[in-house]
Amino acid sequence: MTDHPSALPSRFSGLSNKLIATIIGVILLVEVVVYFPSIAGYRDSWLQDRLRVGVVAARVLDSVPDVMSLPRNLTDRLLNAAGAYAIVYRREGQSQLIELTDPVTPDLVITADMRQRDLASQIGGAIEVMLAGPGRTLRIVGEGDLDESLVEILMPEGPLRRDMFDYSRNIVLVSLGIAAITAFVLYVLVSRLFIDPVLRLADNMLAFRKAPENAALILSPSERADEIGIVERELAAMESEIFALLRQRRHLADLGLAVAKINHDLRNMLTSAQLLSDQVATLDDPKVQRLAPRLVTTLDRAIAFAQSVMDYGREANAAPQLAPVALRPLVEDAAFDARVLNHPSISFEDTVSPELMVLADGAMMARVLLNLFKNAREALEAESAASPPNQITVSALAGDREVTLSVADNGPGLPARAREHLFVAFEGSVRSGGTGLGLAIARELVEAQGGRIFLGDSEIGTRFDIVLPRDPA
Ligand SMILES: Nc1ncnc2c1ncn2[C@@H]1O[C@H](COP(=O)(O)OP(=O)(O)OP(=O)(O)O)[C@@H](O)[C@H]1O
Ligand SMILES: [Mg+2]
Known part of the structure; x- marks a missing residue:
């Protein structure tokens, strides 16, 4: 527990806030995507409505033999009802025209062909109308209700644009409303289901970490199965x-x-x-x-x-000072300290290469080796019959990243009781006068240096293997 416990973010800078922002963002994005087909559809039905009025007017035109004979105020009323400057009706190569008493001469005519109504051209047409400036004239072309008949209506584009803008504004308002309501409902639901429990967990962790010896702070879990x-x-x-x-x-x-x-x-x-x-x-x-x-x-x-x-x-549990150290001198010094060098009845053999370097704490490794050598000497000295010459052998096997150092003797081998409590302080000793600390200390020190120590397989005697990281250089 080195670093300080983190503080809980305020409710609005934490998860909840991110959640609301994400929900609103996604909904608005969806609305933008949906907007284009919907404004295109709106324009299309607007034009369809006008065209329908045109078709009705065309039928009237069709039923009278001479359009010119119609009273002017009737045609004007018809055109005004359709919001049109003029209506043209074509059938079987003939065309008829009615227009306002004071004809308008349009300067910029845009054609909306209602015979071509695929989605792409509808969306394109809608965007074009919205982006265009005022003053344009619209020419709606569509089929009449009789075969091979064609109706054309000329009218100002302004009303269409105005209606489309009104429609867009409504869509924006509705979208914002939907986003707000959805975000609120989702926020309440997700808060209940996820955020509140997560906040409870975070609160509990912070509190428990400050006072882990207070049993009242242990979380009481809910019944949730998720x-x-x-x-x-x-x-x-x-x-x-x-x-x-x-x-x-x-x-x-x-x-x-x-x-x-x-x-x-x-x-x-x-x-x-x-x-x-x-x-x-x-x-x-x-x-x-x-x-x-x-x-x-x-x-x-x-x-x-x-x-x-x-x-x-x-025992001070100071952290090890890991540095590249040569193994062989360490082995020699420890053997001397453990009185196995120049021993009257034990021969000591060290086959470790003088160049072999490991990443370790020299002083700690010296203590580890000292304990292993002392154990081996004590075991060999206790053995009465010295028929095979007593021997302690140290060897090292260098891998790519690790070095395995083996300390072996040809003594009586590890007693069963020592095996059971190997490396456990005060428990492992079966020797009279032994404390049972040697191997426990050795393990503690080796592991502190990032290594491992274990009992190796051997036919006679005892072998301990120590794996240490190799010096990368
Ligand atoms: N090389 C060995 N050969 C035979 N038995 C061994 C060998 N090394 C350790 N042992 C056995 O393991 C036991 C535990 O060893 P450890 O070094 O932990 O304790 P100790 O030697 O009894 O006491 P201490 O080292 O604290 O003085 C020893 O008592 C001994 O019986
Ligand atoms: Mg010992």
């Missing part, structure tokens, strides 16, 4: 585990402190006893002479035990 439900239950489980672990850790730390105190006093008492036993050993009594050495060794062991427990307790 992914949010899973997250809630997993988070609750995780928080319970963290809570339990923290409590356990505190208890262990308290216990450790007590043990350290007892151990410290015990060691002082043992040291006094050792002084006494040294004096007792000088007495001439043959019985005392026989028992005293055992008393002295026992006390020595007890003191060494107390000392190593104290050292383990004091």
